[in-house]
Amino acid sequence: xxxxxxxxxxxxxxxxxxxxxxxxxxxxxxxxxxxxxxxxxxxxxxxxxxxxxxxxxxxxxxxxxxxxxxxxxxxxxxxxxxxxxxxxxxxxxxxxxxxxxxxxxxxxxxxxxxxxxxxxxxxxxxxxxxxxxxxxxxxxxxx
Amino acid sequence: xxxxxxxxxxxxxxxxxxxxxxxxxxxxxxxxxxxxxxxxxxxxxxxxxxxxxxxxxxxxxxxxxxxxxxxxxxxxxxxxxxxxxxxxxxxxxxxxxxxxxxxxxxxxxxxxxxxxxxxxxxxxxxxxxxxxxxxxxxxxxxx
DNA sequence: TTCTAGTTTAGAATCATTCTAATTTTCTTG
DNA sequence: CAAGAAAATTAGAATGATTCTAAACTAGAA
Ligand SMILES: [Mn+2]
Ligand SMILES: [Mn+2]
Ligand SMILES: [Zn+2]
Ligand SMILES: [Zn+2]
Numbered sequence: 593x594x595x596x597x598x599x600x601x602x603x604x605x606x607x608x609x610x611x612x613x614x615x616x617x618x619x620x621x622x623x624x625x626x627x628x629x630x631x632x633x634x635x636x637x638x639x640x641x642x643x644x645x646x647x648x649x650x651x652x653x654x655x656x657x658x659x660x661x662x663x664x665x666x667x668x669x670x671x672x673x674x675x676x677x678x679x680x681x682x683x684x685x686x687x688x689x690x691x692x693x694x695x696x697x698x699x700x701x702x703x704x705x706x707x708x709x710x711x712x713x714x715x716x717x718x719x720x721x722x723x724x725x726x727x728x729x730x731x732x733x734x735x
Numbered sequence: 736x737x738x739x740x741x742x743x744x745x746x747x748x749x750x751x752x753x754x755x756x757x758x759x760x761x762x763x764x765x766x767x768x769x770x771x772x773x774x775x776x777x778x779x780x781x782x783x784x785x786x787x788x789x790x791x792x793x794x795x796x797x798x799x800x801x802x803x804x805x806x807x808x809x810x811x812x813x814x815x816x817x818x819x820x821x822x823x824x825x826x827x828x829x830x831x832x833x834x835x836x837x838x839x840x841x842x843x844x845x846x847x848x849x850x851x852x853x854x855x856x857x858x859x860x861x862x863x864x865x866x867x868x869x870x871x872x873x874x875x876x877x878x
Numbered sequence: 879t880t881c882t883a884g885t886t887t888a889g890a891a892t893c894a895t896t897c898t899a900a901t902t903t904t905c906t907t908g
Numbered sequence: 909c910a911a912g913a914a915a916a917t918t919a920g921a922a923t924g925a926t927t928c929t930a931a932a933c934t935a936g937a938a
Contacts, residue, residue, distance in 0.1 A: 707857040714850040720874040731863040
């Protein structure tokens with residue numbers, strides 16, 4: 593009943609990325625890394641990720657998913673976006689970019705930074721430094 | 736024991752704004768309008784507003800506060816900002832402007848649109864129209 | 879004054895997220 | 909390889925913001 597899966601190339605790659613980030617390559621973290629660190633640009637919520645993991649045959653506790661997302665965030669492997677609706681989305685696109693938000697669905701679409709000429713930083717309040725600038729364009733489906 | 740407060744000038748003004756927005760000038764809505772529609776630029780959460788109302792001697796059910804904030808929003812009297820931390824903030828500044836966000840506290844500071852040269856809208860995805868553009872500069876207190 | 883639609887309300891429900899405390903796993907050391 | 913310690917996972921409870929429900933109240937019309 594308890595069979596050990598042969599480690600695929602994919603999971604070896606995922607494990608390497610985890611080790612590089614000083615994260616132990618556990619079964620759960622590998623499964624998440626395989627989905628989210630494969631180089632494709634996506635925006636996923638914890639719930640969406642859980643559904644995917646279930647579909648992929650790697651169900652795990654929601655608490656674990658939250659733990660991993662936070663660890664990946666801290667390691668700079670994912671970027672949280674707190675914009676649309678209720679749930680935080682994790683962005684696998686680490687490059688400088690911006691977002692369209694579909695106000696109906698909360699879905700995000702990347703805006704390539706090349707498509708836009710970002711403004712200079714305004715004068716910052718005293719004692720602060722800028723951590724990030726983000727442009728958000730809220731979209732509504734045409735009548 | 737049941738005394739009717741004399742209607743102040745302030746509450747008459749608030750009542751007029753409410754009527755103009757087709758909202759019945761109830762005691763609760765007037766109290767909120769007096770705090771939030773006095774022309775000062777602020778960002779308030781439902782909880783903060785409740786505390787203020789308590790301090791002002793006009794406590795009311797939290798559900799009523801949420802109801803009113805939504806009605807004011809729909810009437811275009813307030814603008815919600817979903818950015819910092821968990822709670823939605825309601826912005827009394829209806830003019831075109833942007834925000835600094837203190838990532839520690841979640842506090843918002845207005846960026847005057849004059850201080851910044853906003854970029855052109857990027858090419859929108861097909862079938863959508865832009866509802867708003869917003870620039871957010873996340874700030875962290877210097878070491 | 880009466881009536882009715884619109885409002886307010888307390889409290890329950892919901893939903894995303896975090897916490898807790900117990901169990902399991904990883905990985906080092908012998 | 910065997911132990912043991914530290915780290916990770918887990919189920920389920922807790923939290924906090926917000927929404928819902930259904931009953932009690934009130935504003936404004938007649
Ligand atoms: Mn948020
Ligand atoms: Mn939000
Ligand atoms: Zn993105
Ligand atoms: Zn503002």
